[in-house]
Amino acid sequence: MRNKFITGSCILISLIHLAHAQEPLQPLPEKVPLNADKVSLGARLFHDQRLSGNNTIACSSCHNLSTGGTDHTAVSSGINGKQGEIRAPTVYNSAYNFRQFWNGRAATLQEQAQGPVTNPVEMGANWPDVIKKLKMDPGYVNAFKKIYHQNIDMNNIVDAIAEFERSLSTPSRFDDYLRGKTTAITPQEKHGYDLFKSYGCVACHNGVNIGGGMYQKMGVAKDYFKDRGLPVKPADLGVYQVSKLEKDKHVFKVPSLRNIALTAPYYHDGAAQTLDDAVFKMGKYQLGIEISEKDRQDIIAFLNSLTGKTLDTNKTASLSTQP
CATH class of the missing domain: 1.10.760.10 (Cytochrome c-like domain)
Known part of the structure; x- marks a missing residue:
């Protein structure tokens, strides 16, 4: 009986690890080799x-x-x-x-x-x-x-x-969740993460750093710089400054969302003062949708779970x- 219990527990743990391994986000390494x-x-x-x-x-x-x-x-x-x-x-x-x-x-x-x-x-x-x-x-x-x-x-x-x-x-509670500790985040944070995935935010904000792994245009769905109303500066040109290729205008490295609750204002130009504003504009300019206030608050709750020890x-x- 005891061996069956152990075997069952091992299978359950393996299934949990398998489920989290298939997530679009991965936890930070638990140990980093350093001098x-x-x-x-x-x-x-x-x-x-x-x-x-x-x-x-x-x-x-x-x-x-x-x-x-x-x-x-x-x-x-x-x-x-x-x-x-x-x-x-x-x-x-x-x-x-x-x-x-x-x-x-x-x-x-x-x-x-x-x-x-x-x-x-x-x-x-x-x-x-x-x-x-x-x-x-x-x-x-x-x-x-x-x-x-x-x-x-x-x-x-x-x-x-x-x-x-x-x-x-800066490992966070969310890293514990990704490693299988389901109680590491709250139900609201979990729902926010589900929304983060279902809305498609993970298309750019993925991997270990929840971003930082690719380039993306600022204003995929709508002209961000036109609506911003300010003159376009050289820094607004993004990767174009390096490549001089027309296709790279307004393309930037996707920022990491780790510790995002600590790093206002947001975007390369600091134009979003709050996380609520940042999430709303990401929906509008990157996804072409309007994220409801309720969903924004749940997504923000998830983003707060990404704060680690600084x-x-x-x-x-x-x-x-x-x-």
């Missing part, structure tokens, strides 16, 4: 203002880890208060994106970390000056020699930052050395 020394060094660099031209801006200035990995503005302010043209995406779970930046111009986290340092609107520095400043810090000199067995250089700096960003994984900026910032 702890690189992560620690990368955290220091991520918060170090010496990577900017005037020692006032760090990666964490726009990617605040205690506010969802972004800065809650439609456009970020860089060196000397200069403003960019696009909303800073979250760095949380960015390791699971198939490309980096809204227009996908970086293939790796290393490439992504390299760009803002020399961007005149963002950090406004140059690599020789940054390296010179860091070499004046014995702590950095020793750390780079220990980890990389060589002096400080650009490639090792961005490699350490990228390793830190790989550590920024870091405290004050704690991680203490890792950084100051000039």
Whole structure:
């Protein structure tokens, strides 16, 4: 009898795992192989203002880890208060994106970390000056020699930052649900997830990162930019900025929905201030339908279940050395 019970339980567990394996969304890995020394060094660099031209801006200035990995503005302010043209995406779970930046111009986290340092609107520095400043810090000199067995250089700096960003994984209650714990989310959240699938949101927001795995045009069903009423800026052109192909105009990397409740405003231009507005407009411009208020609230409940544990900026910032 006991063996039959065990066998039955194993079959039930297997069926549960099989059902969840067929879901369009997959859970984050439970363990991520990381180099702890690189992560620690990368955290220091991520918060170090010496990577900017005037020692006032760090990666964490726009990617605040205690506010969802972004800065809650439609456009970020860089060196000397200069403003960019696009909303800073979250760095949380960015390791699971198939490309980096809204227009996908970086293939790796290393490439992504390299760009803002020399961007005149963002950090406004140059690599020789940054390296010179860091070499004046014995702590950095020793750390780079220990980890990389060589002096400080650009490639090792961005490699350490990228390793830190790989550590920024935020499993949520929904991941527990995907692994078979049916009580991890509420009935409303479960219904919201069912709606999320039935409306077709999973066509773009799928996989481990619930997005971040493909490009899509902003305004598949209706002209978003015409209705927005604002002049089209270069940043609105999306992948076209990189490819120069007409078909890529207004095409962007689909953003991850993980921690979406923490990262308002929404879209590349920050034009949606609330999740309700964002879900409504996604229905209108991407799916060509009007999602009812009741269904929107249930979908938002599901989106809230995607919030994982994020870091405290004050704690991680203490890792950084100051000039």
